[in-house]
Amino acid sequence: MSGTDADVIIIGGGPSGVAAGLELRRRGVEKIVLLEREAQLGGATRHCSHSPFGMREFGRVYFGASYGRRLEEEAQKHGVDVRTGHSVVGLGMDGSVEVATHRGVEAMTARRIMVTTGAREQPRAARLLPGDRPIGILTTGTLQAYVAFHGLMPFRRPLIVGSELVSLSAVLTCLTHGARPVAVVETRPHALARAPLSWFPGLVGIPFRKGVEILDILGSSRVEAVTLRCDARSETLACDGVLLTGVFTPESALFLQSPLGVDAGSAGPAVDQDGRLANPLYFAGGNVLRAVETGGWAFREGRAVGAAIAQDLESGSPAADHVSVSYEDPVKLVVPALVRRRDIRSAALRQFQLRFLRKARGTLSLTIDGRTVWHGRGRWLPERRILVPIPDSAQDARHIGFRFAEEP
Amino acid sequence: MSLTPVSPREDLFDVAVIGAGVVGCAVVRRFALAGAKAILIEKGADILCGASKANSAILHTGFDAPPSSLELALIRAGRQEYLEIHESRNLPLVRTGALVCAWNDDEAERLESIAETGRANGIDGLTLLSGAEARRTMPALSDRLAAALEVRDEHVIDPWSAPLAYLSEAVALGARFLRQAELLAGRFDDIWHLETSAGPVSARAVVNTAGLHGDTVDERLGFAPEFRIKPRKGQFVVLDKAAARHVPRIVLPVPTEITKGIVVCPTAFGNVLIGPTAEEQEDRNRAAVDARTLQALLARGSEIVPALAGMPVTAVYAGLRPATESKAYRIFVRREKRAITLGGIRSTGLSSALGLARHALELHATFAAPLAPPQTAPPVPVPNLAETRERDWQRPDHGEIVCHCELVTRREIEAALESPVPPGDFGGLRRRTRAGMGRCQGFYCHARLAEMTKGRLATPLAVDAEDRNR
Numbered sequence: 001m002s003g004t005d006a007d008v009i010i011i012g013g014g015p016s017g018v019a020a021g022l023e024l025r026r027r028g029v030e031k032i033v034l035l036e037r038e039a040q041l042g043g044a045t046r047h048c049s050h051s052p053f054g055m056r057e058f059g060r061v062y063f064g065a066s067y068g069r070r071l072e073e074e075a076q077k078h079g080v081d082v083r084t085g086h087s088v089v090g091l092g093m094d095g096s097v098e099v100a101t102h103r104g105v106e107a108m109t110a111r112r113i114m115v116t117t118g119a120r121e122q123p124r125a126a127r128l129l130p131g132d133r134p135i136g137i138l139t140t141g142t143l144q145a146y147v148a149f150h151g152l153m154p155f156r157r158p159l160i161v162g163s164e165l166v167s168l169s170a171v172l173t174c175l176t177h178g179a180r181p182v183a184v185v186e187t188r189p190h191a192l193a194r195a196p197l198s199w200f201p202g203l204v205g206i207p208f209r210k211g212v213e214i215l216d217i218l219g220s221s222r223v224e225a226v227t228l229r230c231d232a233r234s235e236t237l238a239c240d241g242v243l244l245t246g247v248f249t250p251e252s253a254l255f256l257q258s259p260l261g262v263d264a265g266s267a268g269p270a271v272d273q274d275g276r277l278a279n280p281l282y283f284a285g286g287n288v289l290r291a292v293e294t295g296g297w298a299f300r301e302g303r304a305v306g307a308a309i310a311q312d313l314e315s316g317s318p319a320a321d322h323v324s325v326s327y328e329d330p331v332k333l334v335v336p337a338l339v340r341r342r343d344i345r346s347a348a349l350r351q352f353q354l355r356f357l358r359k360a361r362g363t364l365s366l367t368i369d370g371r372t373v374w375h376g377r378g379r380w381l382p383e384r385r386i387l388v389p390i391p392d393s394a395q396d397a398r399h400i401g402f403r404f405a406e407e408p
Numbered sequence: 409m410s411l412t413p414v415s416p417r418e419d420l421f422d423v424a425v426i427g428a429g430v431v432g433c434a435v436v437r438r439f440a441l442a443g444a445k446a447i448l449i450e451k452g453a454d455i456l457c458g459a460s461k462a463n464s465a466i467l468h469t470g471f472d473a474p475p476s477s478l479e480l481a482l483i484r485a486g487r488q489e490y491l492e493i494h495e496s497r498n499l500p501l502v503r504t505g506a507l508v509c510a511w512n513d514d515e516a517e518r519l520e521s522i523a524e525t526g527r528a529n530g531i532d533g534l535t536l537l538s539g540a541e542a543r544r545t546m547p548a549l550s551d552r553l554a555a556a557l558e559v560r561d562e563h564v565i566d567p568w569s570a571p572l573a574y575l576s577e578a579v580a581l582g583a584r585f586l587r588q589a590e591l592l593a594g595r596f597d598d599i600w601h602l603e604t605s606a607g608p609v610s611a612r613a614v615v616n617t618a619g620l621h622g623d624t625v626d627e628r629l630g631f632a633p634e635f636r637i638k639p640r641k642g643q644f645v646v647l648d649k650a651a652a653r654h655v656p657r658i659v660l661p662v663p664t665e666i667t668k669g670i671v672v673c674p675t676a677f678g679n680v681l682i683g684p685t686a687e688e689q690e691d692r693n694r695a696a697v698d699a700r701t702l703q704a705l706l707a708r709g710s711e712i713v714p715a716l717a718g719m720p721v722t723a724v725y726a727g728l729r730p731a732t733e734s735k736a737y738r739i740f741v742r743r744e745k746r747a748i749t750l751g752g753i754r755s756t757g758l759s760s761a762l763g764l765a766r767h768a769l770e771l772h773a774t775f776a777a778p779l780a781p782p783q784t785a786p787p788v789p790v791p792n793l794a795e796t797r798e799r800d801w802q803r804p805d806h807g808e809i810v811c812h813c814e815l816v817t818r819r820e821i822e823a824a825l826e827s828p829v830p831p832g833d834f835g836g837l838r839r840r841t842r843a844g845m846g847r848c849q850g851f852y853c854h855a856r857l858a859e860m861t862k863g864r865l866a867t868p869l870a871v872d873a874e875d876r877n878r
């Protein structure tokens with residue numbers, strides 16, 4: 001381990017980070033340090049009170065904080081050096097990280113760094129929503145933390161914005177904690193969650209409107225009302241909060257602030273089929289790669305990237321060249337966005353994951369050096385996971401790209 | 409600590425200052441230093457409820473102020489005092505300098521006359537640069553840049569900690585701060601009997617620093633209106649800290665007759681601002697943002713600095729300038745009534761506040777009996793929030809980091825809540841600590857802050873449990 005503080009430093013103790021740590025230890029990598037800025041492990045699963053976690057990885061289900069505690073036990077049992085209350089504030093380019101703890105600031109180094117900092121929802125500002133800026137405008141994750149960690153509620157009659165799965169979970173959180181949403185609104189012309197889930201607000205008597213534009217948020221100290229445009233009519237709804245749901249984005253601050261940078265499509269780091277960045281000392285996995293997947297997915301992805309790091313440390317061979325995967329509108333993102341000249345069959349990520357920006361009908365195709373190697377035709381919906389196997393031929397490719405032929 | 413201090417009702421104050429914007433905070437400090445028994449009356453739950461809440465945070469030199477105006481003199485005096493006191497109050501000074509950027513030949517021609525005005529205004533450090541020279545000092549500027557005027561001494565400060573420091577110092581010297589106290593009426597019979605929503609206050613003299621409501625407060629004091637506030641809104645976009653490496657300097661436009669134009673500017677906290685717009689409106693209380701304007705600001709920002717394209721947005725906000733029918737400051741003295749109005753401090757009040765405060769004290773001396781001997785007290789340092797100086801998270805034993813994006817510690821939040829001028833609302837807590845002001849805007853810490861601020865804020869973050877099932 002020559003002169004570094006660890007073989008691998010993992011940043012972020014959600015499902016993906018812990019899974020990576022367990023896998024690295026299972027493969028005999030000695031010193032794994034897991035840095036987590038909160039006081040507990042579990043990441044976003046800690047406040048998801050009505051989702052079961054852990055079936056695939058631990059053979060039983062856990063809710064809320066108990067899943068994080070199980071992760072903690074596993075990490076201890078397998079000798080991962082877990083350090084909570086450690087917030088990474090900077091990434092070097094040479095395998096060093098800058099860490100803030102209650103003792104002040106420290107530098108640490110490792111042979112490889114794995115970043116598993118997860119994802120969060122876009123706040124009001126980043127969505128450029130109009131109006132006043134009173135309190136009471138928040139995201140589902142924040143609401144869940146109010147409820148799960150402190151037994152508090154930020155409002156009683158919120159307007160819920162969004163129709164992803166998490167939006168429906170937000171309705172449930174409200175109803176079970178004494179709040180009654182005044183309406184659920186979606187700015188797109190259609191719900192993002194599939195029926196019959198998208199029928200849920202209607203079933204519990206909450207109006208659900210699609211194709212809505214938010215014209216104004218009113219309120220001097222707390223939210224008082226929201227003005228909406230719906231079917232060319234505008235209407236002001238009295239409410240005491242606005243709950244912004246979904247519109248996830250990777251928590252990729254560490255990349256954004258370092259020369260490592262982020263990918264324009266995913267807003268997470270650009271990685272290859274092993275979850276490895278162009279700078280070969282750095283890896284990433286879980287939701288920081290792309291928003292947003294389930295806890296189980298994040299766990300499996302973390303484990304797979306952990307295995308790739310173990311292989312890399314063992315082989316000791318230098319990282320191969322890489323090519324970037326190109327794509328165009330309406331494809332929003334492709335992960336991995338890089339492919340290295342390295343065996344695909346033993347890679348951590350065996351499939352390209354794609355998402356669409358908007359609803360579109362047409363043929364999506366994957367071309368490698370000018371040859372179409374895969375295509376699919378149909379109706380593609382935004383924010384739905386699309387998986388395309390990475391063909392073995394990709395490893396020798398000079399050009400890899402996704403094209404889309406749209407049909408009216 | 410409760411929000412209302414002990415009742416000031418029986419006391420007779422030497423001076424009552426009405427309105428706790430940056431100007432009122434500076435004025436109450438200056439009078440307290442001069443030995444006056446002073447009170448600051450604010451209708452909001454905290455200081456900075458008006459124009460001073462949202463500005464560009466530039467400590468101006470006055471290079472483009474109207475020559476030989478009072479405004480120029482007060483900007484220069486205010487700036488000078490800030491430079492003298494900031495170190496001992498732990499207030500930042502980010503020596504960015506500014507570039508007045510000309511994007512075509514027309515604008516380039518006008519730089520020379522701007523420089524002349526600046527020199528006539530007594531400002532040093534003005535240099536005309538070619539586009540290439542200017543870009544050497546800030547390589548991220550668009551290569552369309554034709555020429556620039558460098559203004560070396562335009563600096564960036566913390567617009568919220570400065571007034572907090574002024575007021576904290578006044579309070580340490582014995583001044584009172586009465587909040588949630590709207591001035592409703594005033595009657596003068598050799599002393600002022602002020603009626604506020606928090607009860608009566610008596611004072612020998614009054615200073616109206618009510619900013620956006622300066623004209624209304626003058627009327628409530630019984631004066632014939634001398635000016636009318638015509639709010640001018642400025643919207644801003646705040647970009648992620650990742651943008652800061654591209655914007656080391658303040659980028660000013662060449663002002664036209666129609667608009668002062670859009671500024672791209674680093675903040676003391678390590679972000680980048682794009683703004684402000686200049687939109688006339690009637691409403692003095694609403695400073696709303698709108699999506700089209702915000703998008704236009706983002707587009708303009710990336711024309712000026714192409715690397716800003718696609719940079720994540722951390723915050724959006726809007727402020728209202730207390731503009732009037734005239735460009736000039738609207739300062740009035742009614743000697744026989746021992747009243748001073750510092751009105752229409754439109755777009756340079758952060759820079760001139762300390763100068764305005766000195767000016768108010770001088771005006772006061774023209775009609776009032778001498779004050780008690782000046783006070784001396786050790787300066788009151790405020791917690792540093794700027795990235796250019798050491799922050800609390802970099803020191804040991806801060807408890808833990810509560811807000812991860814802005815690295816705000818538990819110790820800082822507790823200290824703010826226990827301070828002599830504690831926050832009265834969530835905005836006040838954010839301005840004092842930066843908690844919740846970062847890129848996630850509270851996704852990770854908001855619930856924790858709700859817990860920590862229980863019972864402390866005029867509008868609590870969490871709703872009452874009893875009411876929940878209504």
Ligand SMILES: Cc1cc2nc3c(=O)[nH]c(=O)nc-3n(C[C@H](O)[C@H](O)[C@H](O)COP(=O)(O)OP(=O)(O)OC[C@H]3O[C@@H](n4cnc5c(N)ncnc54)[C@H](O)[C@@H]3O)c2cc1C
Nearest residue numbers: 012014015016037043044051088117118286287294295298
């Ligand atoms: C509001 C919300 C609702 C969800 N609902 C569901 C659901 O119903 N069902 C489901 O299966 N999944 C759900 N998910 C997704 C699920 O929680 C995630 O898929 C899973 O937690 C992702 O795991 P991760 O390891 O990638 O990241 P996370 O769980 O987000 O963990 C990231 C960890 O990194 C830490 N971290 C971040 N930055 C730093 C730093 N600089 N230094 C140190 N540590 C850092 C964080 O504190 C966190 O603990 C939801 C997510 C959210 C946000």
Ligand SMILES: Cc1cc2nc3c(=O)[nH]c(=O)nc-3n(C[C@H](O)[C@H](O)[C@H](O)COP(=O)(O)OP(=O)(O)OC[C@H]3O[C@@H](n4cnc5c(N)ncnc54)[C@H](O)[C@@H]3O)c2cc1C
Nearest residue numbers: 427429431451458459460464466591619642756757758759
């Ligand atoms: C968009 C924008 C950008 C700017 N950029 C800069 C800059 O870069 N540099 C610079 O130097 N200046 C700048 N300024 C100007 C600066 O912000 C103002 O000049 C300054 O804030 C004016 O302060 P004030 O104390 O006079 O008024 P205000 O801040 O409005 O304070 C008045 C206070 O009085 C209170 N009040 C009102 N009525 C009553 C009542 N009846 N009773 C009790 N209290 C009352 C209000 O609640 C308020 O808190 C900018 C302004 C804006 C809007």
